[in-house]
Amino acid sequence: MTTRTIERTSKKLWFAAIKPPMYSVAIMPIWVGSxxxxxxxxxxxxxxxxxxxxxxxxxLAWENFSNDVFDSETGADVNKKNSLVNMTGNKSLIFWISNLCLAAGLLGISxxxxxxxxxxxIGLILLCxxxxxxxxxxxxxxxxxGLGEILCFFAFGPLAFAATYYSQTKAWSNTSLAASIVVGIATSLILFCSHFNQVKDDAAIGKRSPVVRLGTKRSAQLLPWICGSLYALTTLFxxxxxxxxxxxxxxxxxxxxxxxxKFIGSQHDQPQKLTFCRLIAVELHFWSGLLLGLGFMLTQLV
Structure with missing residues (x-):
């Protein structure tokens, strides 16, 4: 393997470890709620x-970094090349960086x-x-x-939206709550899709993710219904x-x-090909959230 190839591989691993696209999960509740x-x-x-x-x-950086630390303790990431702990070999460093991110984030909210x-x-964000x-x-x-998707829905849906809307208005809104349901589902979808490429590793350590419980085929068949709910709910509202x-x-x-x-449905049983399927889910989360928020903004701008 040439030096240039090694450098490209290393950059890809660091990109996957830091997960820049994933930060749309933090951005969209603030954007749509505002x-x-x-x-x-x-x-x-x-x-x-x-x-x-x-x-x-x-x-969110705190959550991502600390999750790598916690997963390293259970063995869930033993085969995960893009784990920050595995890449640095320094669990303590990643742990303290994550805590520094949390402290800085809470200072900003304060x-x-x-x-x-x-x-x-700040009370709502502490709950998140x-x-x-x-x-x-x-x-x-x-x-x-197997409760990750439910927790994710509430943290990045109703609670994050309530905090965002309140930060702008010091009031509450049923419309904001309705919008939080749409964005919350899109956020949980990212987590749901992230399980497809690690079913064996999860099952081996007793992690009962929805995909482990349902199997990859039934989980893939569920995807169109989850995605469809974003559009059905918006139309209903x-x-x-x-x-x-x-x-x-x-x-x-x-x-x-x-x-x-289509991507997951055709390759649900080939985990090696689904490593980055979550990025398509992130893309859906980004565009659906961006467009939903734009729709609200246009009511005042047009």
């Missing part, structure tokens, strides 16, 4: 938006609470962090019991006049949903 607030109140505080955005990215003289937002910990951290490790008609722009992300379902 867009809903703007559509309903015509209020948009840019400094709060960007402070929240950076803080959310840092908190400045929002201080400006508002209201601790509601608690969910993030029991997802993978000892002694809970609820993701090993438009009919009920909860969402503005512009939010139907989300249908422009439908080709990505079809690509995801």
């Amino acid at each position: 867009a809903v607030a703007f559509a309903e109140t015509h209020q948009f505080n840019a400094s709060i938006f960007f402070t929240f955005l950076i803080s959310a990215i840092l908190i 400045t929002i609470a201080a400006r508002q003289q209201d601790f509601t937002v 962090c608690g969910i993030g910990y029991i997802y993978q951290g000892p002694p809970f490790r609820l993701s090993y019991k 438009v009919i009920l006049k909860v969402f503005p008609v512009w939010t139907l722009l989300i249908f422009l992300s439908l080709p990505v949903a079809r690509k995801l379902c």
Whole structure:
């Protein structure tokens, strides 16, 4: 193997380990939640938006890095080349970097609470962090019991949206709650798709992910229904006049949903080919969230 090839392989592994595209998971609740607030109140505080955005990215970095640490302790990542712990060989370093990211993220959210003289937002985010910990951290490790997708839905759906909307308006919104359901499902879908390439490793350590429980074939057959729910719910909310008609722009992300379902459906039993299938799910999450938020923004801009 040439030096150049080794360098390319190393870069790909670091990219996969740090997971830059995954940070759309932190960005979309802030974007869509703020867009809903703007559509309903015509209020948009840019400094709060960007402070929240950076803080959310840092908190997600904590979760991603600490999950690598926790998985290294159970043996779940023993064959995972793009684990930060495996790549650095220094579990303690990754653990403390993750904690530094958490502290910085919470500091940012605390400045929002201080400006508002209201601790509601920091309370909601601390609850999200608690969910993030029991997802993978000892002694809970609820993701090993197949509850990861449910926890992910609430942390990056209703709770994150409530905190975002409140940070902009100091109020609550049923529309924001409805939007959180759509984005929450899209977020949980990423986690669901990430299990397909590690079924054997998960089963070997007793990790009962949904794909382990259902099998890859039945899980792949479930995908079109999960993806379809994003569009069905949006349409329903438009009919009920909860969402503005512009939010139907989300249908422009439908080709990505079809690509995801076709890719996993045709290769569900070939884990070596599904290593990066989660990136298609991230792409769906990004475009569906971006378009949904744009639909809300357009109600005030057009």
